[in-house]
Amino acid sequence: MSDIENKGNEGERELSKKERMAIPRTPMPEQEPKQRAGNFEEVTMGYSDEKAITEASRCLQCKKPKCVAGCPVGIDIPAFIDAIAKQDPAAAIAKLKETTSFPAVCGRVCPQEEQCEKVCIVGKKHEPVAIGRLERYAADWEAAQGEAAKPEIATGKGKRVGIVGSGPAGLTCAGELAKEGYQVVIYEALHKPGGVLSYGIPEFRLPKDIVYRECEYVESLGAEIKLDYVIGKTMTIDEMMDDGHDAVFLANGAGLPVFMNIPGENLNGVFSANEFLTRANLMKAFRFPEYDTPIKVGKKVAVVGGGNVAMDAARTALRLGADVHLIYRRSREEMPARDEEIHHAEEEGIQFHLLTNPTQIIGDNEGWVEEIEVIEMELGEPDASGRRRPVPVEGSESRIPIDVVIISVGTRSNPILTQATPDMELNKWGNIVADPDTLATSKEGVFAGGDIVTGAATVIQAMGAGKVGARSIDRFLRGLPLKPEPEEEGAEAEGAAAK
Amino acid sequence: MYKILEKVDYSDDTYMQVIEAPAVARTAQAGQFLIVKLHEEGERIPLTIADFDRDRGTVTIVVQAIGKTTRELQTYAAGTSLSNVIGPLGLPSEIENHGTVICAGGGVGVAPVFPIARELKKAGNKVISIVAARTKSLLLWEDRMKEVSDEVIVTTDDGSCGRECLVTEPIKEMCEEGDVSLVYAIGPAIMMKFCCKTTEPFGVKTIVSLNSIMVDGTGMCGACRVSVGGETKFVCVEGPEFDGHQVDFDLLMSRQRQYLEQEKIAYDYYLECRGDKACLT
Ligand SMILES: Cc1cc2nc3c(=O)[nH]c(=O)nc-3n(C[C@H](O)[C@H](O)[C@H](O)COP(=O)(O)OP(=O)(O)OC[C@H]3O[C@@H](n4cnc5c(N)ncnc54)[C@H](O)[C@@H]3O)c2cc1C
Ligand SMILES: Cc1cc2nc3c(=O)[nH]c(=O)nc-3n(C[C@H](O)[C@H](O)[C@H](O)COP(=O)(O)OP(=O)(O)OC[C@H]3O[C@@H](n4cnc5c(N)ncnc54)[C@H](O)[C@@H]3O)c2cc1C
Ligand code: SF4
Ligand code: FES
Numbered sequence: 014m015s016d017i018e019n020k021g022n023e024g025e026r027e028l029s030k031k032e033r034m035a036i037p038r039t040p041m042p043e044q045e046p047k048q049r050a051g052n053f054e055e056v057t058m059g060y061s062d063e064k065a066i067t068e069a070s071r072c073l074q075c076k077k078p079k080c081v082a083g084c085p086v087g088i089d090i091p092a093f094i095d096a097i098a099k100q101d102p103a104a105a106i107a108k109l110k111e112t113t114s115f116p117a118v119c120g121r122v123c124p125q126e127e128q129c130e131k132v133c134i135v136g137k138k139h140e141p142v143a144i145g146r147l148e149r150y151a152a153d154w155e156a157a158q159g160e161a162a163k164p165e166i167a168t169g170k171g172k173r174v175g176i177v178g179s180g181p182a183g184l185t186c187a188g189e190l191a192k193e194g195y196q197v198v199i200y201e202a203l204h205k206p207g208g209v210l211s212y213g214i215p216e217f218r219l220p221k222d223i224v225y226r227e228c229e230y231v232e233s234l235g236a237e238i239k240l241d242y243v244i245g246k247t248m249t250i251d252e253m254m255d256d257g258h259d260a261v262f263l264a265n266g267a268g269l270p271v272f273m274n275i276p277g278e279n280l281n282g283v284f285s286a287n288e289f290l291t292r293a294n295l296m297k298a299f300r301f302p303e304y305d306t307p308i309k310v311g312k313k314v315a316v317v318g319g320g321n322v323a324m325d326a327a328r329t330a331l332r333l334g335a336d337v338h339l340i341y342r343r344s345r346e347e348m349p350a351r352d353e354e355i356h357h358a359e360e361e362g363i364q365f366h367l368l369t370n371p372t373q374i375i376g377d378n379e380g381w382v383e384e385i386e387v388i389e390m391e392l393g394e395p396d397a398s399g400r401r402r403p404v405p406v407e408g409s410e411s412r413i414p415i416d417v418v419i420i421s422v423g424t425r426s427n428p429i430l431t432q433a434t435p436d437m438e439l440n441k442w443g444n445i446v447a448d449p450d451t452l453a454t455s456k457e458g459v460f461a462g463g464d465i466v467t468g469a470a471t472v473i474q475a476m477g478a479g480k481v482g483a484r485s486i487d488r489f490l491r492g493l494p495l496k497p498e499p500e501e502e503g504a505e506a507e508g509a510a511a512k
Numbered sequence: 513m514y515k516i517l518e519k520v521d522y523s524d525d526t527y528m529q530v531i532e533a534p535a536v537a538r539t540a541q542a543g544q545f546l547i548v549k550l551h552e553e554g555e556r557i558p559l560t561i562a563d564f565d566r567d568r569g570t571v572t573i574v575v576q577a578i579g580k581t582t583r584e585l586q587t588y589a590a591g592t593s594l595s596n597v598i599g600p601l602g603l604p605s606e607i608e609n610h611g612t613v614i615c616a617g618g619g620v621g622v623a624p625v626f627p628i629a630r631e632l633k634k635a636g637n638k639v640i641s642i643v644a645a646r647t648k649s650l651l652l653w654e655d656r657m658k659e660v661s662d663e664v665i666v667t668t669d670d671g672s673c674g675r676e677c678l679v680t681e682p683i684k685e686m687c688e689e690g691d692v693s694l695v696y697a698i699g700p701a702i703m704m705k706f707c708c709k710t711t712e713p714f715g716v717k718t719i720v721s722l723n724s725i726m727v728d729g730t731g732m733c734g735a736c737r738v739s740v741g742g743e744t745k746f747v748c749v750e751g752p753e754f755d756g757h758q759v760d761f762d763l764l765m766s767r768q769r770q771y772l773e774q775e776k777i778a779y780d781y782y783l784e785c786r787g788d789k790a791c792l793t
Binding site: 202203204212240242243247268269270279282287288292297301303305307308309380427429 | 555599
């Protein structure tokens, strides 16, 4: 392997396709499962320069790269990987930042196995190129250099844009508009910026330093972040428009936890994953009593659900010392969580109860959880999502003694903002209706994107929406039609190609 | 940072603070609350907006020190600042002319009742207020309540001031006499529960303001959930006021005890260390 590396490094000779394919996928160093189960340090440690170069040399530099089509925002993947292979991480990060605002975040949390890596040509016969790890490598390289390179900022446009929510959608939109010279103010309800990146995703998967660095970067572009500002309460959208905002972007996420409506859900010791994670991450309860906010962990914890949120809650509980049982109603293949998280959870010793669903939670005389009753499930006909519908197996109920239950079966849109905006069109789930191309809402000058429009989705989709929102707002404020005319689009594409 | 402009101690355990928070004061309404966080390591705790002054840009809180955070907040004198004040949160009280309304406040619960009584009075109601406490030293805002009520009744459990009885006594008497259209009862959960038990046989609608445990106060976590009329409700976004006859108070009180063990640890740790980090090790 070192042989190939050398050849790749020195670029004496281009590797043949066959040689590239022969290089095995480079694993990323990780903390040992036993060790990491007892701390909140990041699990994966990133590629060294050498490892990154080796992995980058596995890319075939396809003429028609499938990976780019698989990326929700269309990052020029072969180009940034090529730069890494040529030992030019600065060029790699510049390439990435043309399309994604926060590669250090995406490289860590994107479900690459469902996106770019799923369709990578190398992956047809071998394991796909580790695109996500390379993205992270380039971003971490930049962070290690100190201050991030700042793009050119257009001259002031004299127009003010208000953004609701500082999650990935809001931050991206703010960054884009600030670069265009707009005066941007982000209003965030919580006392820390970052949205889910800050309150939801745990430290061991996405260190908060990285999140706050990205927030500071957006501020350095000229955007202001106002914390403790609940839009719909502290100020309504109409008041924002009256108060000198020329346009508004709503990126308030889908933060309202859903419960299962089974008996016993209000017992002491039953929490939403959002509560559990907010206490742990945002309030730093894992450092109680140095930090004031308490968290209840118990000895034996049941986590219900199979998504990223469930994995995060389970692995947080594990790190706080609990014996953790994950209960999911479908099979492992259908789990919506990222592969890597499922794999890490298994390694760390989380016990999976698959094809199992809770039917009730049983409490003691004092109102505390004592047991959870579950029923076995089998997979029936595919449902609307294309996944096979789980159906309960009659008479297969059993009980597991437990002291804490964490419910992680999804979230809905938070009603605070929409309650205060009766003239905003919503769909039947309470999500804001926005034009799929322009993200315009039913209110003039108000755009919306991210989880508040799509329902709980992904970080990269939220960032993509932030970009689209910024483009629409820019066009709106310049008095252009929101949708580019076909000729104009052609001209834009040509312009881009000419660059 | 949010500056404390005034601080008044009412007793060893109760105090009032006027905080500079113009954005909150601007839209605050009776019945709403705010969340405060003292400093980086602090917890987010909900406190009712007992008064507000839009011109001055201030909100007033009245607090009973019962644990770590409320005890620490008590040490914040005029001129010091809180790191976060978020609000106004929750739905405002629905104010209309009902006729005769009883506004009963127990302990520090009198303060949250005050702006509601004021609005009810403005809307043309006959407001009869009950200012109740265990003992004389814990009575507060009797004078302010007088300003906004047609009549004020003072009760103490031990008879050290006003009538020697529970807050429920005068409520019962007035319901018996008839002519009460609505009761507002705000205070400890147990007090609200018994006020509701008192009014229920008379069919007099009774509104309570629930004080469940909260984290964000914006509907994001579900920590504050209670059962009202058999349905789960989030107090911070669907309340804090509910029809008391529908509330499962036993569940509320059970859920309020959820963190007792940790609260004791936090309090002991605070008393021992007074925020000195070196104490940890
Ligand atoms: C625990 C967890 C783990 C996840 N893991 C992954 C993962 O590994 N990979 C992945 O791609 N995706 C993951 N996701 C999903 C992803 O985080 C979200 O899809 C994404 O964050 C959505 O971005 P957003 O900007 O739309 O909203 P959010 O990130 O939810 O941000 C919304 C912000 O708006 C604020 N806000 C809400 N209401 C108001 C208001 N009225 N006024 C002012 N501010 C308001 C909120 O406080 C919040 O800060 C995860 C989600 C969770 C909860
Ligand atoms: C909507 C609302 C309005 C309130 N208004 C007032 C008020 O005007 N004046 C006042 O003195 N108190 C008020 N409270 C109660 C106040 O929030 C608690 O007394 C305070 O949080 C206790 O914190 P602590 O650290 O001092 O005590 P702890 O020792 O932590 O707790 C003591 C008790 O207070 C309750 N509590 C603890 N943490 C919280 C929390 N995060 N949120 C809510 N309750 C908690 C629990 O029942 C606990 O047993 C209100 C509560 C709510 C929900
Ligand atoms: S599909 Fe795979 S091999 Fe082809 S360019 Fe993309 S990452 Fe490289
Ligand atoms: S306090 Fe979190 S939802 Fe009410």
